[in-house]
Amino acid sequence: MIPRPQAIHAIHTALDRSRVVALLGPRQSGKTTLARQFVPSHSANYFDLEDPISLVRLEQPATTLGELTDLVVIDEIQRRPELLPILRVLVGRDPLPARFLILGSASPYLSRECAESLAGRVEYVYLSGFSLTEVGSPDRPIHWLRGGFPLSFLARTDEDSFAWRKNFTQSFLERDLPQWGLRFPASTMLRFWTMLAHNNGQIWSASEPASSLGISMPTVRRYLDALEDVFMLRVLRPWHANLQKRQVKAPKIYIRDTGLLHYLLGIYSYTELQKHPKLGASWEGYAMEETIKAVSPDEMYFWATHGGAELDLLLINKGKRLGVEYKYADAPTITRSIRTALQDLELNRLIVVYPGDRGYTLSDQVQVLPLGEFIQADPGLIWA
Numbered sequence: 548m549i550p551r552p553q554a555i556h557a558i559h560t561a562l563d564r565s566r567v568v569a570l571l572g573p574r575q576s577g578k579t580t581l582a583r584q585f586v587p588s589h590s591a592n593y594f595d596l597e598d599p600i601s602l603v604r605l606e607q608p609a610t611t612l613g614e615l616t617d618l619v620v621i622d623e624i625q626r627r628p629e630l631l632p633i634l635r636v637l638v639g640r641d642p643l644p645a646r647f648l649i650l651g652s653a654s655p656y657l658s659r660e661c662a663e664s665l666a667g668r669v670e671y672v673y674l675s676g677f678s679l680t681e682v683g684s685p686d687r688p689i690h691w692l693r694g695g696f697p698l699s700f701l702a703r704t705d706e707d708s709f710a711w712r713k714n715f716t717q718s719f720l721e722r723d724l725p726q727w728g729l730r731f732p733a734s735t736m737l738r739f740w741t742m743l744a745h746n747n748g749q750i751w752s753a754s755e756p757a758s759s760l761g762i763s764m765p766t767v768r769r770y771l772d773a774l775e776d777v778f779m780l781r782v783l784r785p786w787h788a789n790l791q792k793r794q795v796k797a798p799k800i801y802i803r804d805t806g807l808l809h810y811l812l813g814i815y816s817y818t819e820l821q822k823h824p825k826l827g828a829s830w831e832g833y834a835m836e837e838t839i840k841a842v843s844p845d846e847m848y849f850w851a852t853h854g855g856a857e858l859d860l861l862l863i864n865k866g867k868r869l870g871v872e873y874k875y876a877d878a879p880t881i882t883r884s885i886r887t888a889l890q891d892l893e894l895n896r897l898i899v900v901y902p903g904d905r906g907y908t909l910s911d912q913v914q915v916l917p918l919g920e921f922i923q924a925d926p927g928l929i930w931a
Contacts, residue, residue: 548580549677549681549682549697549701550681551577551581551677551681553678553680553681554577554581554672554674555581555584557672558570558581558585558648558672561670561672562585562618562646562648564670565646565668565669565670566638566643566646566647566668566669567634567638567646567647567648567649567661567665567668567669567670568646568647568648568649568669568670568671568672569624569649569650569651569657569658569661569669569670569671569672570582570648570649570650570651570672570674571650571651571652571657571658571671571672571673571674571778572652572673572674572675572778573652573675573676573696573777573778573779573804574652574715574719574723575676575696575697575698575715576674576675576676576695576696576697576778577674577676577677577697578622578650578652578674579595579622579650580697581674582620582622582648582650583620585618585620585648586618586619586620586648591615592615592617592618592619592620592645593619593620593622594619594620594621594622595622595623596621596622596623596624596626596627597622597623597626605627605630608627608629608630608633609633609636609637612630612633612634612637612645613637615644615645616644616645617645617646618645618646618647618648619645619646619647619648620647620648620649620650621647621648621649621650622650623650623651623652624649624650624651624657625651625652625657625660625727628657628660631660631661631663631664631665632664634647634649634664634665635664635665635668638665638668639668652723652727652777658671673778675695675778675803675804675836675840676694676695676696676697676699676700676804676806677690677695677696677697677700678695678837678840678841678922679837679918679919679922680837680840680841680922680923682700684917684918684919687918687919688817689817691805691817691820691829691830691833692705692708692805692806692809692814692816692817692820693705693708693712693806693809694712694804694805694806694807694808694809695804695806696711696712696715696804696806696807698711699711699712699715699806700806705815705816705817706815708806709810709815712806712807712809712810713810715807716737716740716807716810716811717733719779720733720736720737721733723777724736724773724777727777729773729776729777731769731770731773735760735762736770738759738760739756739760739767739770740774740779740802740811741811742755742756742759742760743756743771743774743780743800743802743811744802744808744811744812745812745825746800747800747801747802747808747825747828747829747832748799748800748801748828748831748832749799749800749828750795750797750798750799750851751771751782751797751798751799751800752797753767753768753771771800778803779802779803779804779807780800780801780802780803781800781801781802781803781832781835781836782798782799782800783798783799783800783801783847783848783849783860784798784848784849785797785798785799785848785849785850785851786848786849786850786861786892788850788891788892790852790891792852792853792854792856792891793852793853793854794850794851794852794853795850795851795852795853795857799849801832801835801836802832803832803836804836805829805832805833805836808829808832809829812825826875827875830873830875830902831859831873831875834873834900834918835859835860835871835873837918837922838860838862838871838900838921838922840922841921841922841923842862842864842869842922842926842929844862844863844864844869845863845864845865846862846863846864847860847861847862847863848860848861848863849861850888850892852887855884856883856884856887856888856891857884857888858870858871858872858884858888858892858897859871859872859873860872860873861892861894864930865930867895867930868892868893868894868895869894869895869896869897869898869929869930870885870888870889870892870894870896870897870898871897871898871899871900872885872897872898872899872900873899873900873901874899874900874901875901875902876901877901877903878903878915879899879901879915880909881909881910881913885897885899885913889912889913894912895912895930895931896912896913896914896929896930896931897912897913897914898913898914898915898916898921898929899913899914899915899916900915900916900917900918900921901915901916901917901918902917902918903915903917904917905917906920
């Protein structure tokens with residue numbers, strides 16, 4: 548088992564200050580494994596709502612949960628949303644005999660229900676698959692190829708990993724989405740998702756997929772929102788600076804897990820990835836997702852003008868602005884676009900992230916860093 552100390556620390560911290568902690572993330576990302584490190588599955592304080600025995604135990608939920616003390620885990624909480632109002636009553640007791648760690652995969656529905664039933668009482672912790680920090684930089688090629696879902700990353704061979712991702716995608720479209728109330732034709736959604744993969748890292752427009760799929764643009768936007776809400780897609784919003792320039796106002800789209808991206812693109816091996824025309828876009832999305840996991844910024848955007856200037860990622864934290872560019876190149880240099888971004892966005896610093904093995908300085912404000920070095924750097928130095 549790969550240790551996940553950052554995730555465990557985040558859960559511990561949240562439990563110390565909140566009465567209910569909601570651990571959210573895609574299915575198969577390791578939420579249950581983490582929760583069992585806090586409460587073992589054989590404990591009376593552990594409820595798996597996909598387990599018939601747990602469902603029987605919760606036939607009288609107020610009584611059953613009200614008698615428990617310490618930490619109580621409820622897995623797949625979205626299957627029993629009627630439990631949330633009961634939790635509101637239970638965590639309002641004084642003194643407080645029990646805290647609750649609830650796990651869920653369906654972000655849109657669960658977040659809305661939590662917000663309504665547990666307002667002011669719940670704290671959210673978001674979990675993705677394994678990060679590069681967790682698996683280690685030496686395993687970056689396999690992590691980039693297979694993505695972070697534990698069973699995909701840990702598969703015996705690339706072929707086994709690809710098969711797992713194929714089965715995951717099919718189950719996700721045919722079972723998970725309908726269970727969460729997101730009812731879309733599975734074949735159409737797969738075509739749409741595949742179109743997004745071929746446009747990974749590009750400016751979003753609903754008109755082309757709507758025309759190709761024979762559906763309306765509002766329907767396309769609902770498809771997009773659904774994939775974003777269930778953690779499959781990152782929709783990166785544009786930053787609008789007060790400039791005398793025409794700026795791009797549409798978002799960029801990224802498949803969050805590169806293993807799923809490569810499955811949708813039909814990439815089986817690292818050798819194939821290195822020769823694929825989407826190599827640069829794949830690297831940008833992979834390195835960006837690892838950056839966001841490591842830095843946890845207050846705000847994040849991309850920036851682009853119709854004149855050609857652009858910045859892959861603008862991170863804002865406590866008023867400071869950090870620019871990040873992703874280059875799949877041997878020795879990145881300062882470009883005209885980088886100079887424009889530094890000046891127009893008033894960046895404190897700009898980091899160029901590349902797949903090399905050593906960092907170097909380009910100017911007082913611009914530094915080139917390997918991805919592994921960047922995500923493990925002291926935050927105080929990054930934001931200096």
